[in-house]
Amino acid sequence: MPELPEVETIRLQLNNVLKGLKITGIEVLTKKSFLGDPGEVKGKKIIGVRRRAKITIIEMEKGISLAIHLKLTGQLIFRKGTEKKYCEQKDGPFAVCELPNKFTRVIISFNNRGRLYFNDLRIFGWIKVINTSSEIGEEKFGPEANDKKSFTLEYFNSILSKTKKPIKLIILDQEKLAGVGNIYANESLYSAEILPTRQSSFLNDEETVKLRDSIIKVLNEAIKHKGSSDRDEAYRQISGEKGTHQNYLKVYGKAGQKCSKCGGIIKRISLGGRGTFYCEKCQH
DNA sequence: CCGGCATCCTGTGTGC
DNA sequence: TGCACACAGGATGCCG
CATH class of the missing domain: 1.10.8.50 (Helicase, Ruva Protein; domain 3)
Known part of the structure; x- marks a missing residue:
């Protein structure tokens, strides 16, 4: 589902809310959805969130990153315990009124009591702990299609x-x-x-x-x-709201x-x- | 190396 | 209402 515009929207929003936070916990509810050792990122501070192709990359200190591919049905919803939750669509597999839900695969907690929910109905998507960009084959990708300077x-x-x-x-x-x-x-x-x-x-x-x-x-x-x-x-923005380009x-x-x-x-x-x-x- | 197809999963919509 | 089948935004691996 998510292509460059959707992933870029999520990246921008995640960068705003996650930069400077520390990861306090990772809960893996579906094993297939998380590759690598969750212990490796626990306690790490987030430097920023970038994107390459359709992959979101949460960069942390010491050169460690979490790479996330949403594939067809992945969602990344960020929520703090105290904030009002987005709840427009009550039914269906993509409703995010109550989290975690049946399709929540990974929950990442932060030191400001915020949580990032990785939901994925079809379990095609993944979150991967990486030390180098070659672990997601970054060098193989062509130029970014929305960038007129590299896509000449x-x-x-x-x-x-x-x-x-x-x-x-x-x-x-x-x-x-x-x-x-x-x-x-x-x-x-x-x-x-x-x-x-x-x-x-x-x-x-x-x-x-x-x-x-x-x-x-x-x-x-x-x-x-x-x-x-x-x-x-x-596809949802990190608040749970839909996009509007449809x-x-x-x-x-x-x-x-x-x-x-x-x-x-x-x-x-x-x-x-x-x-x-x-x-x-x-x-x- | 190439094209074509199956595959990883789960759910919804359609037509008979 | 039931059932079978097509379809779903991605990407890889296998086959001939």
């Missing part, structure tokens, strides 16, 4: 020219471009008016420029709107509806085993 046009041209794969699969490949997931791959291609199935090496110069601009623009817009909580509404999506999950630009019908196909949405009329 020259770089984009070079990776596209080398492959015959459909363009959507390339922008979803974290080793080529870091942070784009299924929602924003669909939205970016729509914005650039390019079909997801187009062969990468056949994009012309104009299309390549437009697609790069669209990816950067779409991701940064979504960050402004604090991410998308679509469909099952798993209200701005143009094609993702909209099969059968009218395109807002041209009135054409939004189609759904499967590409690389993932739901793929596009407007047949305005994407070429």
Whole structure:
């Protein structure tokens, strides 16, 4: 679920509330969800929270970090015993009125009585104690997709020219471009008016420029709107509130509806085993 | 090396 | 109402 904009929103908010705190305890409720020794981080002070691709990295003193991947259904909810809890959605697996809940896998406690709840319905996500960034394969990731300085046009041209794969699969490949997931791959291609199935090496110069601009623009817009909580509404900000960018999506999950630009019908196909949405009329 | 598929899990929605 | 099946935002590992 969470892609770059959602993880970036969480990172920013966690950085605000966790910086300077000490970890006082780690409770692992589901073994598969926590990799490494919880004792290694106990008592450590938090220096800051950063992000690489879709991984949140809580950096502590002595070069130790907690790397967190939310995969499809992970949530990170921060709460202090005293503060008013967010409670809008009472039912369903992603409601966070009462914590811990059935899907809470790890609870991290801090010296200000705050707690960070890692919830994950499908148990695909993980928290990992790391000493070096290579333990999460950081050096393998491509440039950050929302950063026009590292994601250059020259770089984009070079990776596209080398492959015959459909363009959507390339922008979803974290080793080529870091942070784009299924929602924003669909939205970016729509914005650039390019079909997801187009062969990468056949994009012309104009299309390549437009697609790069669209990816950067779409991701940064979504960050402004604090991410998308679509469909099952798993994604939450650290307060438990939903994001708002779902209200701005143009094609993702909209099969059968009218395109807002041209009135054409939004189609759904499967590409690389993932739901793929596009407007047949305005994407070429 | 590549594409395609199954896999890790649990839950919801749809159609018969 | 029951049941079977499709689908779900990610990423890896296996196969031929």
